[in-house]
Amino acid sequence: MAARHDRSGSLPAPALAVVALVASPALRAQQPVPAPASAPPEVVISATRESDAVLVAKVEQAMQNDPYLFVSHISVSADKGVVRVEGVVQDPFDMLQIVRMARRIAGKRRVINEIEVADPGVDHD
Amino acid sequence: MLGSQTSLRVADRGFITHKGDRMCCTKVLRSLVATFATALVLLGYSATGVAQQSTPESVQDRMRDLQQQIDQLNQQLKQMREDQAKTQQQASAAVQQVTATQKKVEASDKTMSDFMKGFFGTFDMSIDETTKGMDGMLAYPYTCTGAGGTACSIAPGTSPKMTPNWGPSPYGRVGWMAMMSSNGSNVGYRGTHKIDGTTVDFIYQVSTALNLSAAPGLQDTWTKQSNTVMGAVGLGDTYIGFKERGFGTLKFGTMYMPYKTSTDRLNPFSGGLGDYSVIMGNTGGDNRVEFGTRADHVVVYDSPNWQGFSFDAAYQFGQNPDPYNNIVSLGGTDCYGGNLPGSGNLPLNCDDGGYNWGYSVDFKLEMGGLYLTAAYELHSGVNRSSDGVGANSPIYGALLGPAGANGCPTPANALSAQILDWTDYEALCAEFPNSAIAGTPEYNPAYDTADEFAYKFGVQYTFEFGLTIDYIFEELHRNLPAVLEFQNERQRSGDWLAIEYVFNSGADRLAAGWAHAGASVGDPGGQHNFNPNGIGDNQANMYTLGWWHKLDKQLSWYLQAADTANDGNAHYDIGAGGHGIKTDCHDATHPQFIDYSSAGPTTWGGCHELGISTGVNFKF
Numbered sequence: 180m181a182a183r184h185d186r187s188g189s190l191p192a193p194a195l196a197v198v199a200l201v202a203s204p205a206l207r208a209q210q211p212v213p214a215p216a217s218a219p220p221e222v223v224i225s226a227t228r229e230s231d232a233v234l235v236a237k238v239e240q241a242m243q244n245d246p247y248l249f250v251s252h253i254s255v256s257a258d259k260g261v262v263r264v265e266g267v268v269q270d271p272f273d274m275l276q277i278v279r280m281a282r283r284i285a286g287k288r289r290v291i292n293e294i295e296v297a298d299p300g301v302d303h304d
Numbered sequence: 305m306l307g308s309q310t311s312l313r314v315a316d317r318g319f320i321t322h323k324g325d326r327m328c329c330t331k332v333l334r335s336l337v338a339t340f341a342t343a344l345v346l347l348g349y350s351a352t353g354v355a356q357q358s359t360p361e362s363v364q365d366r367m368r369d370l371q372q373q374i375d376q377l378n379q380q381l382k383q384m385r386e387d388q389a390k391t392q393q394q395a396s397a398a399v400q401q402v403t404a405t406q407k408k409v410e411a412s413d414k415t416m417s418d419f420m421k422g423f424f425g426t427f428d429m430s431i432d433e434t435t436k437g438m439d440g441m442l443a444y445p446y447t448c449t450g451a452g453g454t455a456c457s458i459a460p461g462t463s464p465k466m467t468p469n470w471g472p473s474p475y476g477r478v479g480w481m482a483m484m485s486s487n488g489s490n491v492g493y494r495g496t497h498k499i500d501g502t503t504v505d506f507i508y509q510v511s512t513a514l515n516l517s518a519a520p521g522l523q524d525t526w527t528k529q530s531n532t533v534m535g536a537v538g539l540g541d542t543y544i545g546f547k548e549r550g551f552g553t554l555k556f557g558t559m560y561m562p563y564k565t566s567t568d569r570l571n572p573f574s575g576g577l578g579d580y581s582v583i584m585g586n587t588g589g590d591n592r593v594e595f596g597t598r599a600d601h602v603v604v605y606d607s608p609n610w611q612g613f614s615f616d617a618a619y620q621f622g623q624n625p626d627p628y629n630n631i632v633s634l635g636g637t638d639c640y641g642g643n644l645p646g647s648g649n650l651p652l653n654c655d656d657g658g659y660n661w662g663y664s665v666d667f668k669l670e671m672g673g674l675y676l677t678a679a680y681e682l683h684s685g686v687n688r689s690s691d692g693v694g695a696n697s698p699i700y701g702a703l704l705g706p707a708g709a710n711g712c713p714t715p716a717n718a719l720s721a722q723i724l725d726w727t728d729y730e731a732l733c734a735e736f737p738n739s740a741i742a743g744t745p746e747y748n749p750a751y752d753t754a755d756e757f758a759y760k761f762g763v764q765y766t767f768e769f770g771l772t773i774d775y776i777f778e779e780l781h782r783n784l785p786a787v788l789e790f791q792n793e794r795q796r797s798g799d800w801l802a803i804e805y806v807f808n809s810g811a812d813r814l815a816a817g818w819a820h821a822g823a824s825v826g827d828p829g830g831q832h833n834f835n836p837n838g839i840g841d842n843q844a845n846m847y848t849l850g851w852w853h854k855l856d857k858q859l860s861w862y863l864q865a866a867d868t869a870n871d872g873n874a875h876y877d878i879g880a881g882g883h884g885i886k887t888d889c890h891d892a893t894h895p896q897f898i899d900y901s902s903a904g905p906t907t908w909g910g911c912h913e914l915g916i917s918t919g920v921n922f923k924f
Binding site for chain 1: 421424425426488490492494511541560564565568569570572574609611612670672768772804809810811813854856858882923
């Protein structure tokens with residue numbers, strides 16, 4: 180660990196950030212931490228997963244059925260009832276409408292908005 | 305003989321490769337063999353009687369012939385069975401091949417579908433009718449005093465730029481004019497590549513801005529000057545990077561910085577005449593948006609979203625070898641800040657806003673219909689030497705003393721001797737006296753190179769019934785020494801308020817907006833009709849209305865109007881920030897000769913632009 184630290188000390192900050200970003204999840208993915216022997220068995224509530232899938236399907240269906248909403252670059256996911264919409268739109272209005280619709284379908288559940296607004300503006304005197 | 309002919313025909317048909325026909329023929333052949341054998345038995349019985357009348361040799365010959373025919377038929381039957389088995393094997397292999405091909409086609413279709421999905425873009429074209437609202441204005445109509453109370457050297461109603469053709473008022477067609485404008489049209493491609501064995505995606509995007517109404521080329525007109533090329537890849541957010549859900553996103557390339565993107569969603573008029581960038585983030589007026597211009601050589605980090613909270617940070621590499629950032633940064637095309645060298649009032653330099661490094665950060669919180677954001681951005685060492693020197697304003701005339709030996713002016717006072725670069729000016733005057741006399745010394749760069757920063761707070765509330773309200777408060781700041789504050793037009797406050805309502809099941813929306821530019825602490829007086837007695841008389845208000853009607857998911861029509869009312873010394877426009885053609889306070893003056901002071905158009909403070917725009921927008 181100390182050796183690694185010494186080697187990376189001479190790298191520029193952006194390079195370190197990239198290395199950290201790529202390497203750390205890789206290590207996590209390749210070396211999963213085993214559960215402690217005394218840990219209780221994992222309990223999976225299938226109803227939650229099913230409701231997530233249903234929730235996603237409902238949101239996606241509502242978006243597709245809306246005759247004025249362009250969602251070709253939008254994806255929807257859900258985790259434990261939290262809905263996440265992400266992707267890119269080119270008009271802030273589209274983003275507001277998508278989030279508004281997702282919120283309406285999700286009801287009291289949280290909606291995470293990770294939609295980017297791609298502005299193509301070019302400005303010079 | 306009949307049997308032989310029949311068997312030959314069947315054998316011929318046996319070469320037909322169609323599986324159904326082959327099976328059909330086999331059955332027929334079997335039936336024929338059975339019928340023929342039965343006939344032989346019957347013939348045997350009947351032949352007994354005949355044999356009593358025939359010779360034994362002839363019967364034996366007959367039976368031998370028949371036996372040969374039976375053997376021949378059996379041989380053919382065996383061959384056909386072998387052919388049938390072979391054909392079945394071939395058919396089975398063909399089916400497997402077809403299935404494999406179908407899977408390949410399906411996989412190819414999915415790959416193509418995924419590939420095509422990466423393309424995105426907008427086509428937007430409008431017809432505008434706008435006016436600059438500057439008819440009847442008069443150059444330097446004021447009696448004035450300049451810095452230090454010195455009398456202005458330029459008489460009212462005159463201007464160094466005036467010629468018999470141009471006169472004391474705005475030159476050219478500055479009233480209502482119909483125009484075609486391509487607005488924010490672009491094409492881009494983005495994608496991801498999963499890095500094996502990790503939870504990290506490699507991400508990329510290329511993008512370009514398009515001009516749908518004219519041939520591509522440099523963005524270089526008499527008011528808009530840039531080395532960037534419309535239609536070239538990179539004239540749009542272009543980057544590569546890495547994304548991991550728990551870590552966030554890291555991007556490297558040319559992109560808008562968080563200060564701008566944090567409030568994009570509060571701008572319903574994006575790309576229109578009434579885009580809030582007419583005033584917000586726009587220091588000094590005109591068409592460029594200093595705190596909303598795409599940045600080169602930038603690293604952007606977007607954090608994950610934690611329960612509605614997120615933040616973004618960006619760093620722009622300076623990579624400018626000049627200590628006053630007066631040249632293009634290494635690897636760049638334009639000066640930082642958006643212009644090519646020489647586009648300001650001084651020639652061949654990045655003295656109209658060129659800067660070194662910069663950084664930008666925002667914080668965002670979204671809960672239900674509420675969105676809150678705060679953002680900050682800094683540009684280091686912004687060179688503004690062209691901000692007024694050489695623009696022939698009366699103030700700068702007051703800085704010029706009597707002519708020296710070369711006919712060029714000398715410092716009028718201690719202030720002038722301190723802030724203007726007389727050494728370079730006198731050297732130029734010795735070599736090119738005519739050009740030098742037509743202009744003025746530039747600033748000593750040590751004085752007019754300073755950091756600029758901006759911060760803002762934005763709030764948006766989205767009601768479920770279709771109403772959205774937006775508000776932004778902004779402060780722009782330039783760290784100038786006191787000696788130069790009299791010309792600091794880069795420091796002021798700004799406000800934006802908008803209301804938007806969507807109705808008719810999402811098919812229609814209406815919006816109204818108001819932007820306000822507060823008074824700056826100084827004014828360089830580059831305007832042709834600048835009033836030096838009215839320092840601070842440079843506030844502005846922009847009002848805008850819009851109606852958008854969606855024809856389907858991708859195609860919409862819009863109608864917008866905008867009105868910018870400038871105070872006497874202000875010169876904000878309509879259309880800054882994304883509209884293809886801006887309507888600003890410049891008249892049609894163009895250079896008659898190359899001079900040291902300015903080759904640009906004449907700016908008229910207090911212009912009152914109005915415009916209406918209707919067009920179509922298609923997204924994909």
